[in-house]
Amino acid sequence: MRRFFLKYPLCLACVAALFAAILPAAAEERTGNLFWAPPTVTVGGEKIDVLLNLIFWLTAAVFFLTQAVYIYFLIRYRRRPGHKAHYSHGNNTMEIWWTLIPTAIFLLLAVWSNRVWFELKTPPPPGEALIVDIVSYQYGWDFRYAGADGILGAADVKRISLENKFGLDESDEAGKDDFTATELVIPVGKKVNIYLRSRDVIHSFYVPQFRLYQDAVPGRTIKWVWFQTTRTGEFELACSQLCGSGHYNMKARIRIVPQADYDKWYAAKVLHKAATVLSRHSDRDEVIPLNQRAELIVTKDQSDAIGPTAKNFPPPSRFFADL
Numbered sequence: 001m002r003r004f005f006l007k008y009p010l011c012l013a014c015v016a017a018l019f020a021a022i023l024p025a026a027a028e029e030r031t032g033n034l035f036w037a038p039p040t041v042t043v044g045g046e047k048i049d050v051l052l053n054l055i056f057w058l059t060a061a062v063f064f065l066t067q068a069v070y071i072y073f074l075i076r077y078r079r080r081p082g083h084k085a086h087y088s089h090g091n092n093t094m095e096i097w098w099t100l101i102p103t104a105i106f107l108l109l110a111v112w113s114n115r116v117w118f119e120l121k122t123p124p125p126p127g128e129a130l131i132v133d134i135v136s137y138q139y140g141w142d143f144r145y146a147g148a149d150g151i152l153g154a155a156d157v158k159r160i161s162l163e164n165k166f167g168l169d170e171s172d173e174a175g176k177d178d179f180t181a182t183e184l185v186i187p188v189g190k191k192v193n194i195y196l197r198s199r200d201v202i203h204s205f206y207v208p209q210f211r212l213y214q215d216a217v218p219g220r221t222i223k224w225v226w227f228q229t230t231r232t233g234e235f236e237l238a239c240s241q242l243c244g245s246g247h248y249n250m251k252a253r254i255r256i257v258p259q260a261d262y263d264k265w266y267a268a269k270v271l272h273k274a275a276t277v278l279s280r281h282s283d284r285d286e287v288i289p290l291n292q293r294a295e296l297i298v299t300k301d302q303s304d305a306i307g308p309t310a311k312n313f314p315p316p317s318r319f320f321a322d323l
Helices: 002-008 009-026 043-076 093-122 257-281 290-297
Strands: 129-137 139-144 179-181 184-187 191-198 203-207 210-215 222-227 233-239 249-257
Touching: 009 191, 043 093, 043 222, 129 184, 129 203, 139 249, 179 257, 191 203, 191 210, 210 222, 249 257
Parallel strands: 129 191, 184 249
Antiparallel strands: 129 139, 139 179, 191 222, 203 210, 203 233, 233 249
16 A cells, blocks of 8 residues: 555545545534535425435445445455456346345335425415515515405516516405515414515525525416425525626525514504505595594404404504594
8 A cells, every 4th residue: 555655646645635625524513414504494394304314325325335345346356366267147136136126216216206396396275374475676575465354465477567566456455455575574383385476587586494496487476385484583585596796685584483473573564554555545635434444454353364363453443543
């Protein structure tokens, strides 16, 4: 070995460089999984990690096994004085087994990964998930939530314009109380179904902690993206599709909060939207009956409504006593 490295000093230099690169990395604290990805915070992300880890360890086991057999044969059947080479035609039984076993493994991984993919691309049934309309543009994100009625107003990419950034249908009464936000706020443990669109060029919805990546394509509304978080925290939504000179700064904050905190945030947004609508009517000198004003703020007491209902608010008279 010593004579080999003296004869080939470049090999010695390569081995030294390899160890110099590996040792500092081995000393660093690992905060993610095998692939140095950040810890996942979604149910779908956990399923993806399980599959990736299985593939990694399976590949590692096969690699070390084949290398061990390779080294054994190099030593066992090396050229030696007095030993004559022996020709072997092969072993049909072994060839059948080492064909069947990899085939079975590949079929298992194919069926498993296809099932996980199907689950991740099949959104929850209506009523089970919080729906958030997300529109990307150069260089930012807009988020739209259903208002007090719990119904997200209809929208179409064909209606998107500078004045109508979500492409809303102005004739749809369900969208009158929808409100917008500059951050994505979601309750922990709640299924979230996002409607993803773009106003100009191709962008991408990318959150490494969610194990989620999906392009937003102009002219299309993508409705199959969904996730369910497992813990609270603050994360960053970043566009990972080169979309122009300001691409580096196309980010938005994601806040995963407890249900009680989300209800407070939601209620504040609903009240602000209602106040805005009332202010617009007031500027046009329109008279709104008291009961209709209340409907702008609260829903009827529906047990299946998403967000606060009338029980979460004081009586309407307290809101409009000074109007």
